[in-house]
Amino acid sequence: MENQLDSSKLIEHLFRRESGKMVSVISRVLGFSDLDSAEDIVSETMLKATSHWAYKGIPENPAGWLYTTAKNKAIDVIRKKKNFQNIEQEYKESIAFDTNQELGEIFQDELIEDSQLKMIFSCCHPELNEKEQICLILKTLCGFSAKEISKATLSAVETVNKRIFRCKDKIRKNNIDLVLPDGEELQKRLQTVIKIVYIIFNEGYFSDTNEDIIRRDMCFEAMRLCKIITDRADFKTNDALALNAIMCFNVARFDARTSSSGNLISLRDQDRLLWNGELVNQGFKNLMKIDEGYISTYVIEAAIAANHISAAKYEETNWTNIIKLYDLHLEYQFSEQVILNRGIAKIENGDWEGGEKDLLSINTGTRHLEASLAYLYIKKGNLAKASKHKANSLKEAKTNSEKAYLNNFLKLDVLID
Amino acid sequence: MNEFLLLFHGGGVDAKSSPEEMQENLAKWGVWMKKINEMGVHRSGNPLAREGNLLSRKGDLQVDFISAESKELIGGYVIIEVENLEKATEYASECPVLEYGGKVQVRQITPVML
Numbered sequence: 001m002e003n004q005l006d007s008s009k010l011i012e013h014l015f016r017r018e019s020g021k022m023v024s025v026i027s028r029v030l031g032f033s034d035l036d037s038a039e040d041i042v043s044e045t046m047l048k049a050t051s052h053w054a055y056k057g058i059p060e061n062p063a064g065w066l067y068t069t070a071k072n073k074a075i076d077v078i079r080k081k082k083n084f085q086n087i088e089q090e091y092k093e094s095i096a097f098d099t100n101q102e103l104g105e106i107f108q109d110e111l112i113e114d115s116q117l118k119m120i121f122s123c124c125h126p127e128l129n130e131k132e133q134i135c136l137i138l139k140t141l142c143g144f145s146a147k148e149i150s151k152a153t154l155s156a157v158e159t160v161n162k163r164i165f166r167c168k169d170k171i172r173k174n175n176i177d178l179v180l181p182d183g184e185e186l187q188k189r190l191q192t193v194i195k196i197v198y199i200i201f202n203e204g205y206f207s208d209t210n211e212d213i214i215r216r217d218m219c220f221e222a223m224r225l226c227k228i229i230t231d232r233a234d235f236k237t238n239d240a241l242a243l244n245a246i247m248c249f250n251v252a253r254f255d256a257r258t259s260s261s262g263n264l265i266s267l268r269d270q271d272r273l274l275w276n277g278e279l280v281n282q283g284f285k286n287l288m289k290i291d292e293g294y295i296s297t298y299v300i301e302a303a304i305a306a307n308h309i310s311a312a313k314y315e316e317t318n319w320t321n322i323i324k325l326y327d328l329h330l331e332y333q334f335s336e337q338v339i340l341n342r343g344i345a346k347i348e349n350g351d352w353e354g355g356e357k358d359l360l361s362i363n364t365g366t367r368h369l370e371a372s373l374a375y376l377y378i379k380k381g382n383l384a385k386a387s388k389h390k391a392n393s394l395k396e397a398k399t400n401s402e403k404a405y406l407n408n409f410l411k412l413d414v415l416i417d
Numbered sequence: 418m419n420e421f422l423l424l425f426h427g428g429g430v431d432a433k434s435s436p437e438e439m440q441e442n443l444a445k446w447g448v449w450m451k452k453i454n455e456m457g458v459h460r461s462g463n464p465l466a467r468e469g470n471l472l473s474r475k476g477d478l479q480v481d482f483i484s485a486e487s488k489e490l491i492g493g494y495v496i497i498e499v500e501n502l503e504k505a506t507e508y509a510s511e512c513p514v515l516e517y518g519g520k521v522q523v524r525q526i527t528p529v530m531l
Contacts, residue, residue: 145435
């Protein structure tokens with residue numbers, strides 16, 4: 001056997017990542033209206049690779065092999081479409097290349113990145129609703145299957161499939177293309193894109209399921225998508241840079257966040273030596289690139305995360321700064337979550353009265369609020385109130401590991417991460 | 418030493434599998450293939466196309482199209498050279514096809530000595 005047999009030499013998630021890239025490029029060639037063909041081509045390419053490489057070993061350049069195979073399949077599809085050219089005029093426009101010559105190097109790095117960028121933006125077209133946008137991105141750009149998406153987002157598989165089907169239908173009906181919008185529409189669309197990427201990140205970061213592997217993958221995918229935006233866009237992407245920073249600072253703590261037994265460790269108890277310095281640096285690099293004087297809720301959030309990540313020890317956290325940032329956030333956008341976080345920050349800063357006021361001003365009861373109140377009353381020594389709120393938070397806790405965490409945290413005066 | 422044909426029925430990934438699942442499947446094949454190569458018993462092997470024809474005659478010739486939808490379609494084969502059926506079966510028992518609900522048929526190739 002000439003090729004390598006050791007398929008552990010394949011980089012992690014190669015298939016999934018390349019799948020996303022190829023769907024983007026081929027969609028560009030065949031047209032966004034024919035996502036089905038693009039997905040079929042890529043799926044067949046992967047199947048061929050799976051069986052071929054299983055018997056013959058991994059080729060020297062696995063990605064190159066995939067690209068060549070996919071390109072040839074795409075050419076076949078285009079040729080078949082050309083046969084119908086006289087009958088089906090609508091296909092003419094989607095065929096951008098004359099396949100009497102070669103398709104050309106459609107899988108060059110530049111084109112791949114550019115196609116993915118256009119794909120991200122088109123998947124966030126306003127005709128599609130939020131949940132549809134998320135499913136479409138996860139399926140086409142991130143290479144997750146409907147089953148995997150369903151596990152990660154806690155939606156039924158049928159629901160995910162329906163959403164994707166509706167997306168493709170809307171794309172066709174509205175003639176949505178793989179092009180970036182212009183001017184004002186572009187910035188508006190960028191806001192949607194960033195919002196969606198952040199939702200995907202949070203699905204992974206705060207997942208209520210125990211599917212640990214998929215959780216992390218969602219976070220990394222969100223980071224990868226956001227980086228494509230900040231790397232490739234030739235327009236302003238301050239909020240995307242801020243989101244990059246937020247995600248870097250959060251993911252930097254991944255290894256310190258869970259114990260060997262799979263339980264969550266609070267920010268206070270995390271071994272900061274386990275924080276990923278490389279990711280922290282990346283976070284700051286992104287912050288530096290933001291236009292001076294530009295402020296938005298994303299930037300504020302990034303600044304708060306930066307404050308946390310800069311503290312060598314929990315006790316050295318600059319709570320005063322953080323509280324000021326929460327104040328600023330509330331000026332830009334009201335949010336009960338922010339008031340909750342500010343309340344906790346005030347408690348940690350020694351201002352129990354201020355903290356209590358914030359917490360009690362919140363109308364929407366959540367388990368986080370209950371846990372925070374319990375934490376406050378433990379500090380104040382009001383055991384009756386503390387027990388009541390602790391019981392409330394445990395009632396709402398969704399997983400066993402969360403229950404274990406709450407029990408531990410509310411016993412030892414530790415702050416929720 | 419004798420040659421044995423290993424036929425793999427079903428038990429693979431298909432169009433509905435995710436890229437991640439396919440890579441996982443490939444990784445498992447890699448482990449098994451590596452072993453039978455390192456042990457020096459692998460002689461040849463190939464995947465088979467996912468579709469083909471099945472012929473029979475009931476009076477007239479019948480040609481049925483078969484594909485991955487057909488139950489337990491043979492996905493590929495490997496030929497190994499080992500002492501006996503028992504040894505061949507031992508190697509076959511670690512084939513990843515079995516983890517995916519498929520079957521392995523182990524048959525000695527009996528050459529005719531002229």
